[in-house]
Amino acid sequence: MFRQTPRPIPECATLTIEREGLIRPMARKLKTYQTSLGFFDLAIATPSMKAALEAWGADSNLFHQGAAKESHDPEIIAATMAKPGVVLRRPVGSDRPFSEHAELPTNLGGGGSTKAARKSKGPKAKKPSSRPVDEAAERKAALAYEREQKRRDVERAKEEAARQKERERRQAVDKAQAALDKAEQEHAKRAAAIQAEVEALEKSSQAEKARWDKEKERLEAALRRARG
Numbered sequence: 001m002f003r004q005t006p007r008p009i010p011e012c013a014t015l016t017i018e019r020e021g022l023i024r025p026m027a028r029k030l031k032t033y034q035t036s037l038g039f040f041d042l043a044i045a046t047p048s049m050k051a052a053l054e055a056w057g058a059d060s061n062l063f064h065q066g067a068a069k070e071s072h073d074p075e076i077i078a079a080t081m082a083k084p085g086v087v088l089r090r091p092v093g094s095d096r097p098f099s100e101h102a103e104l105p106t107n108l109g110g111g112g113s114t115k116a117a118r119k120s121k122g123p124k125a126k127k128p129s130s131r132p133v134d135e136a137a138e139r140k141a142a143l144a145y146e147r148e149q150k151r152r153d154v155e156r157a158k159e160e161a162a163r164q165k166e167r168e169r170r171q172a173v174d175k176a177q178a179a180l181d182k183a184e185q186e187h188a189k190r191a192a193a194i195q196a197e198v199e200a201l202e203k204s205s206q207a208e209k210a211r212w213d214k215e216k217e218r219l220e221a222a223l224r225r226a227r228g
Contacts, residue, residue, distance in 0.1 A: 030084055030142045032077045035068035039105055040089040043071060043098045045080035045141055055087050081137055084145035 028047035035042050035056060046052045049063050062068035071077060079088055079098045088098035091105035 028142060028146070030081065030138065030145055032071040032073075032080045033063075033068060034071040034076065035062050036092050039092050040102060041092050041094070041098070043076050043080050043088045044086065045077070045084045045145065047142070047145070051085075055085065078137070081141035084141040085148045 030045040030047055032043060032045050033049060033052040035052075035058075037056060037058070042056055044052050044055050046055060049061075049068075052068070053062065056062075056068075058068075071080075076098060080086075083100065086100060088100060089102035090096045090098050091102060094105065096102070
């Protein structure tokens with residue numbers, strides 16, 4: 001008998017067939033996008049411009065406005081691929097490395113406007129390196145991004161479930177409180193009616209006592225006269 005050489009696993013643009021015969025979606029290829037917001041330049045590795053805008057918290061399409069672009073700088077790409085889906089920062093207009101926690105620009109308020117600082121540094125900015133992008137690292141980053149997105153989706157689902165549970169709890173509390181308030185109002189209404197009846201009976205009782213005292217006195221006087 002001869003041993004058959006395993007065939008390579010075929011892949012397509014969206015699906016991967018595993019050796020066990022299972023078909024799973026391929027991780028979407030990540031791209032590095034870059035923009036500037038406030039005091040910082042921002043960069044992130046995501047599978048789409050939409051995902052980048054959401055991560056940046058942008059309320060408009062910065063790409064259509066020309067305020068954001070895809071970066072082809074290998075150093076920036078390497079930094080974002082090392083932390084896929086994480087917004088990296090550096091002081092605006094500088095050529096410092098991108099990181100999660102960047103310090104504020106040192107020329108705030110002392111060297112003209114931020115835009116002027118960026119323009120003055122533009123010609124001196126370091127040219128992108130010609131170092132080729134590591135495709136294996138890109139694939140690894142894409143998978144890491146997918147895992148992180150799934151983790152975030154699970155966290156968001158848990159948070160939404162907790163918020164829904166809290167909303168249902170508040171609704172139950174409000175409903176119980178409303179029922180209690182309604183019962184208390186009904187009780188107060190009935191108690192007031194009973195009190196009014198009690199007061200009316202007390203008034204009638206007093207009137208009856210006065211009538212009886214007067215009638216008794218008249219009858220006793222007649223009895224005394226009859227006895228001589």
